[in-house]
Amino acid sequence: MEDMSGRREEEGSPLCCCEYRLEDGTVGHILDLCCDCEDFDRMVDGLVSGESLDQRRMEGFLALAEQRLRVPWRGGALRLPMEKVLPVIFIPMSVWLSSLHPAVMAGLFFTLPAILYFSARCVLRYRPKSKIFLYLSYTLSLTLIYIYEVKLIGLFWDLPKLVSP
Numbered sequence: 001m002e003d004m005s006g007r008r009e010e011e012g013s014p015l016c017c018c019e020y021r022l023e024d025g026t027v028g029h030i031l032d033l034c035c036d037c038e039d040f041d042r043m044v045d046g047l048v049s050g051e052s053l054d055q056r057r058m059e060g061f062l063a064l065a066e067q068r069l070r071v072p073w074r075g076g077a078l079r080l081p082m083e084k085v086l087p088v089i090f091i092p093m094s095v096w097l098s099s100l101h102p103a104v105m106a107g108l109f110f111t112l113p114a115i116l117y118f119s120a121r122c123v124l125r126y127r128p129k130s131k132i133f134l135y136l137s138y139t140l141s142l143t144l145i146y147i148y149e150v151k152l153i154g155l156f157w158d159l160p161k162l163v164s165p
Helices: 038-048 055-068 082-098 102-126 132-153
Strands: 019-021 027-029
Touching (some): 038 055, 055 082, 082 132
Antiparallel strands (some): 019 027
């Protein structure tokens, strides 16, 4: 049986790879990530009208976004915690952007401390027990090892080496 939003409420039916069970027992789909989010709509309306961010709305939006951030998997979509996904996307992206041009590298070098400061403030305010800094250090370490071993030394493939043989 489907409700008004198109979600099924059957308990025993098998899940597609893109579906998952919500906390209330209904079945959601990965494509619902950006739809039907009242907290996000009110947050954007408040920011456009010049109001400050309401902490309850921000916490509600983060909880909903973390609940809906999923990867298709056999037997139903798997949940991806934001604290693990953000460093995996942010660190390699900033390294790649820095490698494009020296001006981009200088711009990132001077703006990255401010971005990290404000993001750390937001994380500590809304998720005080988060392990995002631990996952950030893991991702940074693995990225630097990859750059050294693969790009500089050429260890895993027959790539031209930047260091003398």
